[in-house]
Amino acid sequence: MAIFNRDSDDEVARGARAVVVHAETHGLERRDSDARLEEARGLALAIGIDVRAGQAFRVRDRKPATLFGSGQVDQIATLVVQEEAELVIVDNALSPVQQSNLEKAVGAKVIDRTGLILEIFGERAATNEGRLQVELAHLDYQAGRLVRSWTHLERQRGGFGFLGGPGETQIEADRRMIRDRMAKIRKELEQVTRTRGLHRARRQRAPWPVIALVGYTNAGKSTLFNRLTGADVMAEDLLFATLDPTMRQIALPGLDKAILSDTVGFVSDLPTQLIAAFRATLEEVLSADLIVHVRDIAHPDSDAQRDDVLDVLSELGVAGEGALDRAEGEPAAPPIIEAWNKLDLLDPEAEALARETASRRDDVVILSALTGEGVPDLQRAISAKMTAGAKVYGLRIAAADGAALAWLHEHGEVLTSDAQGEETRVEVRLSDAAFARFGKRGQG
Incomplete structure (x- = not known):
């Protein structure tokens, strides 16, 4: 088991008190537990969560109800009490059932790795497109949950995701609202995608x-x-x-x-x-x-x-x-x-x-x-x-087209240049991409 503890002099933390836990499945991890915990701690710090401690647990079989074994859940609950934590960050993906059961068992709000990353993206999105993309991802994540979950900046952001409902009627209403909102966002993003595609095409020319x-x-x-x-x-x-x-x-x-x-x-x-x-x-x-x-x-x-x-x-x-x-x-x-x-x-x-x-x-x-x-x-x-892979091309350029000649000198290696009446014959070494751009100059 890998454990880290918060430096008592850490002044970066400024939000909810939290502990981080990770379920390590033998043979399926690319990195060791210490690295996973440290990265999760960094993710939490990115949105000002006060990480008090972290612990990794070796999990042989992932439990459908809680992910962790019953004894490990008890250890997490003890860690929550010891650190006076308000939040448990599970550095794994949790199903809605696992999240809900863990919250009841440990007596604190629980958020998984996906929810944590979504929180960071929600805080960092600066453009309208970015905010729409994050909101769509957030709603998609919450659509199958509709359980009251902890969220770091929900009140400031004005409320997408992490919805709750006391009864079946409210849950269905929330689901319908989420579906409608997601459909609207997708339409807006389709327009963004078309605009971005036009910009890309213009850059390619x-x-x-x-x-x-x-x-x-x-x-x-x-x-x-x-x-x-x-x-x-x-x-x-x-x-x-x-x-x-x-x-x-x-x-x-x-x-x-x-x-x-x-x-x-x-x-x-x-x-x-x-x-x-x-x-x-x-x-x-x-x-x-x-x-x-x-x-x-x-x-x-x-x-x-x-x-x-x-x-x-x-x-x-x-x-x-x-x-x-x-x-x-x-x-x-x-x-x-x-x-x-x-x-x-x-x-x-x-x-x-x-x-x-x-x-x-x-x-x-x-x-x-x-x-x-x-x-x-x-x-x-x-x-x-x-x-790389540049080829030599023989081109005929109008003698009056000085811009074309200048472009070739800037973006290729001009080997010969021979003015003949109203045209200039040029041998130039260009990459395939540069040659394609030269042919598209002035289009659109």
Whole structure:
């Protein structure tokens, strides 16, 4: 059993007193109990919950009624009394029955991992689209529950989700209200999706590529985004510091302009409701020309976090088997570069090992977004990927079309240029993506 205790001097906690528990099923865990508990503690702190203690329990068979065994439920109840906790956070997915039974058994409100992540997203959504996506996910989660549950900021947010009803009639009314609200949100999001699709199409006609940053939450994506763009996106040592995607223009070696997109961080066991609700946002990754997967190489579970990110990308059809199932004529999945971040946190031995491992791969760059070390290497690696497979094209450009000639010089390697009367014959080396963009210039 792994146990952690709250530092009595912790000034970050500012909300309800809570304990965190985790049901560990032997052979089914990607990471150890200490890491799971610490991550759950970080999730709770992200919305100001005062985590007093945490404990992991080895569960052989998950109990349909309570998830934990009866003796373990008694231990949780004792922990609640000892810590004077108002809330129990179960770092697993709970059925409505399990949640209700645990609340009765331990004498405190209970929220599971899905509910906790939904709370964080509800607090962090800054745009109208983000708020709609979170509300849809929240309602979907609550639709099968309709039991009174604890929620951290419900009164402030004005009341979606976590509904309660004293009798069957009220429950049915609540269910009908949820269904109606979800239908309305889906219609609004369909319009958002169409608008986003138009914006994507316009960007694809523009003369510059799109690079998407993805990664596990708190891997340092926003810090790297700020380093590359000179922007001031929120970048804190806080899970899910970035929720709504941000885009900025950058310059790279050999690429005069590119668009860099900072996306929401992924997490293990990301609720399926959130993946579905945020699909329109996450599909920005699918339309990118290149994906930079930012990894916290100093984290003990870095490999497990990588697998969690790849699982979500695979579900979106960006990586893994899902990327191979595209319909004919659809663009191929974008290439991926791994940015092994937080080099500054490695001890000398670990740094040497990481550098030696990275040197054997052509899709890995090791760096520190915080100090800037290795960032120029990443910029060069991105440019190399973007221009890989470039071909030489022979083009005839109207002599008066100076903009076209300038574009070719900016985005390709002009090998020869021969003015002949009213046209200029050019031999230029361009990537497939750049050549396609050149042909679409001025359309739409």
